[in-house]
Amino acid sequence: PRTVFGAAVAAFLVSVLLALQLGGEFIPKLDEGDIAIQAVRLPSVSLEASLEMTKQIERCLLSMSEVESVVSKTGRPEIANDPMGINQTDILVKLKPRDTWRFPDKQALIAEMQRRLTTEVPANAYSFTQPIELRVQELVAGVRSDIGISLYGEDLDVLKEKGDEIVRVLRDVPGAADVQAQQIAGLPYLRIRVDRDALARYGVNAQDVLNAVSTIGGYVVGQVLEGERRFPLQGRLAPQYRKDPDQLKLLRITDSRGRQIPLSQLADITLEDGPAEISRDAIRRRLLIQCNVRGRDLAGFVAEAQRRVEDNVELPPGYMITWGGQFENLRQATRRLSVAVPVALALIASLLYVTFNSGRLAMLIFTNVPIAATGGILALWLRHMPFSISAGVGFIALFGIAVMNGVVLVEHVRDLRKHGLNRREAVLQGAVDRLRPVLMTATTDALGFIPMAISTGAGAEVQRPLATVVIGGVITSSLLTLVVLPAIYRWFEPAAEAETAG
Missing domain, CATH: 3.30.70.1430 (Multidrug efflux transporter AcrB pore domain)
Structure with missing residues (x-):
C-alpha cells in the first residue's frame, strides 16, 4: 500500500510542477x-x-x-x-x-x-x-487590445515621456505585438497671446481682439428668423486666411481713435504643437498603452512585463500604473474560481460524510480528487494549453465524476464486508466487480468529450480545454481508483465496521 500511495502522491506532485508551467488566460480566443x-x-x-x-x-x-x-x-x-x-x-x-x-x-x-x-x-x-473581439473588449474592458496599461499623472509631457518608455520595454518582452501608446500630442494649435502693454498704448479693448480672433472659427453677429425657428448668423474668415498665420497677422482692429491696427502689433501669433486629446479616469489624467499577446499565455506575459516595467521605468511621485484589459478579466475570474472551487470541494466532502457517516471513508474517496486533477493537468500540458476559465469549469465537472467512481467502489466493498468477507477478499472482489462499471463510465465520458477535444469548428477554442481536462482526468482517476483505493482501504476503514465484519 505504501508503494502505491507513494507513487500516486509523486504523480500528483509532478502534476503540480507541470501546472506551474502552464500559464493562464481568461478564455481561449475564438477564431471569427x-x-x-x-x-x-x-x-x-x-x-x-x-x-x-x-x-x-x-x-x-x-x-x-x-x-x-x-x-x-x-x-x-x-x-x-x-x-x-x-x-x-x-x-x-x-x-x-x-x-x-x-x-x-x-x-x-x-x-x-x-x-x-x-x-x-x-x-x-x-x-x-477580430471584429467581434474588438467590440467586446471595448465594451467590457474599455480597451481595444488584450492588455491595457493605464498610466496616471498630471503633466501631459511627463505622461508621454513615460508612456514611450513603457512601450519600448514592452516591445522587448517575448509575445508582445501591436504595442502602441495613446497619441496625446502632435496636434497643431494656433496660439494668440494678447500683449496687454500694446493694448494700453493703442487704447484697444481686449474684448475687441478676442472678437476678431473668434472669426477664425465663427463669430455670431445676429440671428435669422424663419417662422418660429431661429438660426445663428456667423461671420467667419475665408479658408485661405484661416490657415495662414501671416495672413492673420494682417487682421485689422479699430482702436479708440478709429485707426486700423494690425493684429500682429497687439498680440503674438504662433503655431505650436499641443495635446491631441486628454483622457481622464477616476478624475485623473490618463495615458493608455495597448498591447496584444501572440504565441504566449496572457498571465505569463503580464507577469514578465510587469517585472520589466518595474525594473526599467522609474515613475515620478504621484504617477501610477494599472494593468487592465483581458488580464483584468482573468484576475477577476481567478478570484471567483478561488471561491467556487473550494466551495464545490467542501460540498462534495460534506455529501460524502453524510452518505457514509464516516469522516475516514469520506477522506478515502476524496483522494480521487487530486488523482483526477493529475490527469487533467497532464492532458493540458501534453496539448500545450494554458489554464483558462474553460479548463477550470472542466476540473469542477471532473471532480464530480471522480468522486462518483470512488463511491461506487467503496460502497460495494462495504457491502461485501457486511456479507462476511475479510478485508483483503472484500477489497479484491470489490475491485474486480466494479472494474466494468468504472471503465464503462470512463469510456463513455472520454468518448463523449473526444469530439469537443478535437473540434475545429466555430467555438472549438473554448470547448477544447474543458474536454481535454475531463478526458485526461477520467482516465487517470478510473485507473488509479481501481489500484490506489483498494490498496489503502484498510488505512481508512472505520474501526466499528472492521469489528462488525471481523
Whole structure:
C-alpha cells in the first residue's frame, strides 16, 4: 500500500510542477474567420491625407489572394459612444476559405499582412484583432487590445515621456505585438497671446481682439428668423486666411481713435504643437498603452512585463500604473474560481460524510480528487494549453465524476464486508466487480468529450480545454481508483465496521 500511495502522491506532485508551467488566460480566443485592423496616424493628419492612406491600405490588402473584401471606416462622430479622430481607421477584412490560403495558419497570414502594410503604407501604426473581439473588449474592458496599461499623472509631457518608455520595454518582452501608446500630442494649435502693454498704448479693448480672433472659427453677429425657428448668423474668415498665420497677422482692429491696427502689433501669433486629446479616469489624467499577446499565455506575459516595467521605468511621485484589459478579466475570474472551487470541494466532502457517516471513508474517496486533477493537468500540458476559465469549469465537472467512481467502489466493498468477507477478499472482489462499471463510465465520458477535444469548428477554442481536462482526468482517476483505493482501504476503514465484519 505504501508503494502505491507513494507513487500516486509523486504523480500528483509532478502534476503540480507541470501546472506551474502552464500559464493562464481568461478564455481561449475564438477564431471569427475575419480580421479587424486598426490604423493610427499622427493627430495632425488632414482628412484628405487620411482617406488617401486608407485607400492605399485597401489596395495593399486586396492584392493578397487570401482576402475577399475590405471595408474601412475613418473617424467617428463625437456623439458616438466611442469617438474616433480622422487619424484613426478601422479596417474589416473578410477572408476566403482557409483551404485556399498560402499560409499554414492565421498568425502567419497576419504577419505577412503587417509586413506588407508597413512596407507599402508607412506612417501608420497597425494593430490586428477580430471584429467581434474588438467590440467586446471595448465594451467590457474599455480597451481595444488584450492588455491595457493605464498610466496616471498630471503633466501631459511627463505622461508621454513615460508612456514611450513603457512601450519600448514592452516591445522587448517575448509575445508582445501591436504595442502602441495613446497619441496625446502632435496636434497643431494656433496660439494668440494678447500683449496687454500694446493694448494700453493703442487704447484697444481686449474684448475687441478676442472678437476678431473668434472669426477664425465663427463669430455670431445676429440671428435669422424663419417662422418660429431661429438660426445663428456667423461671420467667419475665408479658408485661405484661416490657415495662414501671416495672413492673420494682417487682421485689422479699430482702436479708440478709429485707426486700423494690425493684429500682429497687439498680440503674438504662433503655431505650436499641443495635446491631441486628454483622457481622464477616476478624475485623473490618463495615458493608455495597448498591447496584444501572440504565441504566449496572457498571465505569463503580464507577469514578465510587469517585472520589466518595474525594473526599467522609474515613475515620478504621484504617477501610477494599472494593468487592465483581458488580464483584468482573468484576475477577476481567478478570484471567483478561488471561491467556487473550494466551495464545490467542501460540498462534495460534506455529501460524502453524510452518505457514509464516516469522516475516514469520506477522506478515502476524496483522494480521487487530486488523482483526477493529475490527469487533467497532464492532458493540458501534453496539448500545450494554458489554464483558462474553460479548463477550470472542466476540473469542477471532473471532480464530480471522480468522486462518483470512488463511491461506487467503496460502497460495494462495504457491502461485501457486511456479507462476511475479510478485508483483503472484500477489497479484491470489490475491485474486480466494479472494474466494468468504472471503465464503462470512463469510456463513455472520454468518448463523449473526444469530439469537443478535437473540434475545429466555430467555438472549438473554448470547448477544447474543458474536454481535454475531463478526458485526461477520467482516465487517470478510473485507473488509479481501481489500484490506489483498494490498496489503502484498510488505512481508512472505520474501526466499528472492521469489528462488525471481523
